[in-house]
Amino acid sequence: SQELEQSPQSLIVQEGKNLTINCTSSKTLYGLYWYKQKYGEGLIFLMMLQKGGEEKSHEKITAKLDEKKQQSSLHITASQPSHAGIYLCGADQGSSASKIIFGSGTRLSIRP
Amino acid sequence: NAGVTQTPKFQVLKTGQSMTLQCAQDMNHEYMSWYRQDPGMGLRLIHYSVGAGITDQGEVPNGYNVSRSTTEDFPLRLLSAAPSQTSVYFCASSDPQGYYGYTFGSGTRLTVV
Numbered sequence: 001s002q003e004l005e006q007s008p009q010s011l012i013v014q015e016g017k018n019l020t021i022n023c024t025s026s027k028t029l030y031g032l033y034w035y036k037q038k039y040g041e042g043l044i045f046l047m048m049l050q051k052g053g054e055e056k057s058h059e060k061i062t063a064k065l066d067e068k069k070q071q072s073s074l075h076i077t078a079s080q081p082s083h084a085g086i087y088l089c090g091a092d093q094g095s096s097a098s099k100i101i102f103g104s105g106t107r108l109s110i111r112p
Numbered sequence: 113n114a115g116v117t118q119t120p121k122f123q124v125l126k127t128g129q130s131m132t133l134q135c136a137q138d139m140n141h142e143y144m145s146w147y148r149q150d151p152g153m154g155l156r157l158i159h160y161s162v163g164a165g166i167t168d169q170g171e172v173p174n175g176y177n178v179s180r181s182t183t184e185d186f187p188l189r190l191l192s193a194a195p196s197q198t199s200v201y202f203c204a205s206s207d208p209q210g211y212y213g214y215t216f217g218s219g220t221r222l223t224v225v
Contacts, residue, residue, distance in 0.1 A: 001171075006154075009152075031210055033210075033213050033214075035213070035216075041218065041219075042202060042216040042217060042218045042219055043155075043202070043204075043214075043216040044216075045212065045213030045214065045215070046213075047213075048210065048211060048212075048213055088154055088155065090155075090214075092210070096162075096208055096210070097143060097206050097207075097208060097209065097210025097214075098143050098160060098162045098208070099145075099157065099160055099168075099170065100145065100157070100210075100214060101156075101157055101170075101171065102147075102154045102155040102156075102157075103154055104152065104153055104154035105154045
Protein backbone atom coordinates (compact mmCIF):
# COMPACT_ATOMS: atom_id res chain seq x y z
CA SER A 1 0.00 0.00 0.00
CA GLN A 2 1.05 3.58 -0.55
CA GLU A 3 2.82 5.46 2.20
CA LEU A 4 3.23 9.19 2.57
CA GLU A 5 6.14 10.65 4.47
CA GLN A 6 6.12 14.28 5.54
CA SER A 7 9.11 16.33 6.57
CA PRO A 8 9.85 17.98 8.81
CA GLN A 9 7.61 16.61 11.56
CA SER A 10 7.63 19.99 13.27
CA LEU A 11 8.84 23.44 12.41
CA ILE A 12 9.26 26.70 14.32
CA VAL A 13 9.66 29.74 12.10
CA GLN A 14 10.17 33.41 12.84
CA GLU A 15 7.25 35.52 11.65
CA GLY A 16 7.94 36.89 8.20
CA LYS A 17 10.25 34.05 7.15
CA ASN A 18 9.59 31.59 4.34
CA LEU A 19 9.26 27.85 4.87
CA THR A 20 8.79 24.62 2.96
CA ILE A 21 7.08 21.35 3.91
CA ASN A 22 7.66 18.20 1.90
CA CYS A 23 5.52 15.16 1.18
CA THR A 24 7.06 12.07 -0.41
CA SER A 25 5.11 9.09 -1.70
CA SER A 26 6.24 5.48 -2.04
CA LYS A 27 4.18 5.23 -5.26
CA THR A 28 3.13 7.49 -8.12
CA LEU A 29 0.58 10.03 -7.02
CA TYR A 30 -2.73 10.26 -8.88
CA GLY A 31 -3.98 13.12 -6.81
CA LEU A 32 -2.24 14.95 -3.98
CA TYR A 33 -4.14 17.02 -1.44
CA TRP A 34 -2.90 19.57 1.06
CA TYR A 35 -4.89 20.34 4.19
CA LYS A 36 -4.41 22.58 7.18
CA GLN A 37 -5.67 21.77 10.65
CA LYS A 38 -5.84 24.26 13.45
CA TYR A 39 -5.17 22.69 16.83
CA GLY A 40 -8.22 20.81 18.07
CA GLU A 41 -10.28 21.51 14.96
CA GLY A 42 -11.21 19.88 11.68
CA LEU A 43 -9.27 19.95 8.44
CA ILE A 44 -9.45 22.75 5.90
CA PHE A 45 -8.77 21.94 2.24
CA LEU A 46 -5.99 24.04 0.72
CA MET A 47 -5.41 22.66 -2.77
CA MET A 48 -5.21 19.57 -4.94
CA LEU A 49 -2.55 18.68 -7.51
CA GLN A 50 -2.86 16.06 -10.21
CA LYS A 51 -0.44 16.67 -13.05
CA GLY A 52 3.32 16.28 -12.99
CA GLY A 53 4.94 19.70 -12.67
CA GLU A 54 1.68 21.31 -11.56
CA GLU A 55 1.85 24.31 -9.26
CA LYS A 56 -1.00 26.08 -7.46
CA SER A 57 -1.09 29.10 -5.21
CA HIS A 58 -3.54 30.47 -2.69
CA GLU A 59 -2.66 33.73 -1.02
CA LYS A 60 0.87 33.16 0.34
CA ILE A 61 0.83 29.37 0.03
CA THR A 62 2.19 27.58 -3.04
CA ALA A 63 2.11 23.84 -3.64
CA LYS A 64 4.01 21.93 -6.31
CA LEU A 65 3.95 18.36 -7.60
CA ASP A 66 7.17 17.11 -9.15
CA GLU A 67 7.36 15.76 -12.69
CA LYS A 68 7.61 12.16 -11.52
CA LYS A 69 4.53 12.67 -9.34
CA GLN A 70 6.10 11.19 -6.22
CA GLN A 71 6.90 14.31 -4.26
CA SER A 72 5.07 17.49 -3.39
CA SER A 73 6.14 20.59 -1.55
CA LEU A 74 4.18 23.30 0.22
CA HIS A 75 5.84 26.68 0.44
CA ILE A 76 4.68 29.56 2.63
CA THR A 77 6.01 33.02 1.90
CA ALA A 78 6.34 35.68 4.61
CA SER A 79 4.78 33.53 7.33
CA GLN A 80 2.16 34.98 9.68
CA PRO A 81 0.73 33.77 13.00
CA SER A 82 -2.41 32.69 11.10
CA HIS A 83 -0.32 30.08 9.28
CA ALA A 84 0.31 28.15 12.48
CA GLY A 85 -1.23 24.69 12.64
CA ILE A 86 -0.76 21.17 11.33
CA TYR A 87 -0.30 20.66 7.60
CA LEU A 88 -1.21 17.28 6.14
CA CYS A 89 -0.76 15.85 2.70
CA GLY A 90 -3.15 13.21 1.42
CA ALA A 91 -3.12 10.99 -1.65
CA ASP A 92 -5.61 9.09 -3.77
CA GLN A 93 -5.10 5.37 -3.57
CA GLY A 94 -6.21 4.89 -7.13
CA SER A 95 -7.54 6.82 -10.05
CA SER A 96 -10.47 8.28 -8.14
CA ALA A 97 -10.85 10.22 -4.92
CA SER A 98 -12.67 7.39 -3.15
CA LYS A 99 -9.85 6.39 -0.81
CA ILE A 100 -7.48 9.02 0.57
CA ILE A 101 -4.60 8.26 2.92
CA PHE A 102 -2.66 10.90 4.80
CA GLY A 103 0.85 11.56 5.95
CA SER A 104 1.57 12.06 9.64
CA GLY A 105 1.51 15.84 9.38
CA THR A 106 3.87 18.76 9.97
CA ARG A 107 3.28 20.92 13.03
CA LEU A 108 4.07 24.55 12.24
CA SER A 109 4.58 27.20 14.91
CA ILE A 110 5.20 30.87 14.13
CA ARG A 111 7.37 32.83 16.53
CA PRO A 112 6.45 36.53 16.79
CA ASN B 113 -24.99 25.30 4.41
CA ALA B 114 -24.15 22.82 7.20
CA GLY B 115 -21.55 20.73 5.32
CA VAL B 116 -20.55 17.63 7.35
CA THR B 117 -22.14 17.30 10.78
CA GLN B 118 -20.76 14.92 13.39
CA THR B 119 -22.41 14.01 16.66
CA PRO B 120 -21.59 13.81 19.49
CA LYS B 121 -18.60 16.15 19.84
CA PHE B 122 -17.37 14.43 22.99
CA GLN B 123 -18.01 10.97 24.43
CA VAL B 124 -16.67 8.88 27.28
CA LEU B 125 -17.26 5.14 27.12
CA LYS B 126 -16.46 2.28 29.42
CA THR B 127 -14.52 -0.65 28.04
CA GLY B 128 -16.89 -3.09 26.37
CA GLN B 129 -19.67 -0.61 25.68
CA SER B 130 -20.92 -0.02 22.17
CA MET B 131 -21.92 3.21 20.50
CA THR B 132 -22.56 4.86 17.15
CA LEU B 133 -20.86 7.99 15.91
CA GLN B 134 -23.16 9.88 13.61
CA CYS B 135 -22.15 11.63 10.40
CA ALA B 136 -24.42 13.50 8.01
CA GLN B 137 -23.68 15.64 4.96
CA ASP B 138 -25.99 17.88 2.97
CA MET B 139 -23.86 18.38 -0.16
CA ASN B 140 -25.10 15.28 -2.03
CA HIS B 141 -21.56 13.87 -2.03
CA GLU B 142 -21.19 10.28 -3.16
CA TYR B 143 -17.94 9.59 -1.30
CA MET B 144 -17.72 9.47 2.48
CA SER B 145 -14.97 8.35 4.82
CA TRP B 146 -14.17 7.87 8.50
CA TYR B 147 -10.74 8.62 9.93
CA ARG B 148 -9.19 8.49 13.35
CA GLN B 149 -6.46 10.85 14.46
CA ASP B 150 -4.02 9.92 17.18
CA PRO B 151 -1.16 12.12 18.42
CA GLY B 152 1.77 12.10 15.99
CA MET B 153 0.08 9.69 13.58
CA GLY B 154 -1.86 11.92 11.23
CA LEU B 155 -5.16 10.58 9.96
CA ARG B 156 -5.78 6.87 9.44
CA LEU B 157 -8.62 5.66 7.25
CA ILE B 158 -11.09 3.35 9.01
CA HIS B 159 -13.83 2.75 6.42
CA TYR B 160 -15.01 4.50 3.31
CA SER B 161 -18.01 4.47 0.98
CA VAL B 162 -18.43 5.36 -2.69
CA GLY B 163 -22.22 5.48 -2.56
CA ALA B 164 -25.34 4.27 -0.80
CA GLY B 165 -25.10 0.55 -0.12
CA ILE B 166 -21.35 0.37 -0.84
CA THR B 167 -18.69 0.36 1.86
CA ASP B 168 -15.12 -0.87 2.10
CA GLN B 169 -12.34 -1.19 4.64
CA GLY B 170 -9.54 1.31 5.06
CA GLU B 171 -6.23 1.02 6.89
CA VAL B 172 -7.55 0.30 10.41
CA PRO B 173 -11.05 -1.26 10.19
CA ASN B 174 -10.89 -3.72 13.09
CA GLY B 175 -13.40 -3.02 15.86
CA TYR B 176 -15.57 -0.76 13.68
CA ASN B 177 -18.59 -1.28 11.48
CA VAL B 178 -20.23 1.04 8.98
CA SER B 179 -23.29 1.10 6.77
CA ARG B 180 -24.51 3.53 4.13
CA SER B 181 -28.26 3.26 3.65
CA THR B 182 -28.61 6.82 2.32
CA THR B 183 -26.36 9.25 0.50
CA GLU B 184 -26.51 11.68 3.42
CA ASP B 185 -25.63 9.45 6.39
CA PHE B 186 -22.59 7.33 7.21
CA PRO B 187 -22.63 6.15 10.85
CA LEU B 188 -19.63 4.47 12.48
CA ARG B 189 -20.29 1.78 15.06
CA LEU B 190 -17.93 0.71 17.79
CA LEU B 191 -18.92 -2.82 18.66
CA SER B 192 -17.09 -3.29 21.97
CA ALA B 193 -15.05 -0.24 22.93
CA ALA B 194 -11.41 -0.68 23.93
CA PRO B 195 -8.95 1.86 25.38
CA SER B 196 -7.00 1.63 22.10
CA GLN B 197 -9.97 3.26 20.41
CA THR B 198 -9.49 6.45 22.37
CA SER B 199 -8.98 8.98 19.59
CA VAL B 200 -10.47 11.86 17.65
CA TYR B 201 -12.73 10.65 14.86
CA PHE B 202 -13.37 12.62 11.69
CA CYS B 203 -15.97 12.05 9.02
CA ALA B 204 -15.44 13.50 5.54
CA SER B 205 -17.26 13.64 2.22
CA SER B 206 -16.41 14.45 -1.38
CA ASP B 207 -17.73 14.39 -4.91
CA PRO B 208 -16.10 11.69 -7.09
CA GLN B 209 -13.72 14.04 -8.88
CA GLY B 210 -12.24 15.34 -5.64
CA TYR B 211 -11.20 18.65 -7.20
CA TYR B 212 -12.35 20.54 -4.13
CA GLY B 213 -11.01 17.97 -1.69
CA TYR B 214 -12.86 16.23 1.08
CA THR B 215 -14.99 18.33 3.40
CA PHE B 216 -14.36 17.33 7.00
CA GLY B 217 -16.59 17.43 10.03
CA SER B 218 -15.41 19.03 13.25
CA GLY B 219 -14.65 15.68 14.87
CA THR B 220 -15.75 13.51 17.78
CA ARG B 221 -13.37 13.19 20.70
CA LEU B 222 -13.81 9.71 22.18
CA THR B 223 -12.28 8.48 25.42
CA VAL B 224 -12.57 4.83 26.44
CA VAL B 225 -11.86 4.14 30.10
